Amino acid sequence: MDNKTNITEIRKELAGCKDTVRYYERLIAMEYILKGHTIKEASEFVNVSYNTVHRWAKICEKSGLSGLKPNFGGGRPSNLSFDQLVELDQYIMNHKGMTQLDVLNHVKNEYEVEYSLKQIGVIVKKLGYNYSKAYPRFSKTPDDAEEQLKKT
Numbered sequence: 670m671d672n673k674t675n676i677t678e679i680r681k682e683l684a685g686c687k688d689t690v691r692y693y694e695r696l697i698a699m700e701y702i703l704k705g706h707t708i709k710e711a712s713e714f715v716n717v718s719y720n721t722v723h724r725w726a727k728i729c730e731k732s733g734l735s736g737l738k739p740n741f742g743g744g745r746p747s748n749l750s751f752d753q754l755v756e757l758d759q760y761i762m763n764h765k766g767m768t769q770l771d772v773l774n775h776v777k778n779e780y781e782v783e784y785s786l787k788q789i790g791v792i793v794k795k796l797g798y799n800y801s802k803a804y805p806r807f808s809k810t811p812d813d814a815e816e817q818l819k820k821t
Contacts, residue, residue, distance in 0.1 A: 676703050682734055695737040698722050699729050748782045749792070758796045769793060 679700045694715050701711040702722075712722040728736040749757065760775060761767055767775075773789045776782055784792070811817065 676700060678734065679703065689739055691739045692737060695725050696734070698725060699734075699737070702726060748784070749776070749780060753780055754792075754796065757792075761793070761796065761798060 679696055682696055694717070698711045698715045698717070701714050702708060706714070708723050708726060709719055712719045715722070725737060747754075757772070757776065757780075760779075761772065764771075769786055769789050772793055773784060773786055776784060776789065
C-alpha cells in the first residue's frame with residue numbers, strides 16, 4: 670500500500686461504514702497494514718488468506734478505498750427466511766439420522782418451498798451438518814459383521 674491512503678481516511682470510512690461486512694473487514698486489514706504490520710499478520714488478524722489480503726492491498730494502491738468496496742450483490746436471496754433456517758436447524762437437531770431427502774420433504778411440507786436435492790445439500794452444509802453418501806446394507810448382514818472381519 671502506498672501513502673495515497675492514510676489511517677485517518679480509513680478510520681473515517683470505518684466510522685461511517687454502512688456497507689457490507691466484507692468492506693469493513695477489508696478496511697480493518699488495510700488499517701492493520703498501515704500500522705506497520707505485514708500482509709501475513711493482517712491476513713491472520715482478519716482470518717483471510719494471505720493472497721486475498723495481498724490482492725486487497727494492490728487494489729487499494731491502485732484505486733484507493735473505493736476499490737475495496739465489494740461489487741457483488743451476494744447472489745439470489747434465500748427462499749427460506751433466517752427464522753425458518755433456525756427452525757430447520759432445530760428440527761434436524763431433534764430428529765437424528767435424517768437424510769437429505771428427509772430434509773427436502775420436510776422443507777417442502779413445512780415451508781412450502783421447493784428445492785433440489787443438491788440445494789438442500791448446500792443448505793444443510795451451511796447449517797453445519799455433513800451428510801455422507803449412504804451405502805446400502807445387505808439385509809442378512811449380522812450385527813457384529815465388523816467385529817467378525819477384524820478377527821480374520
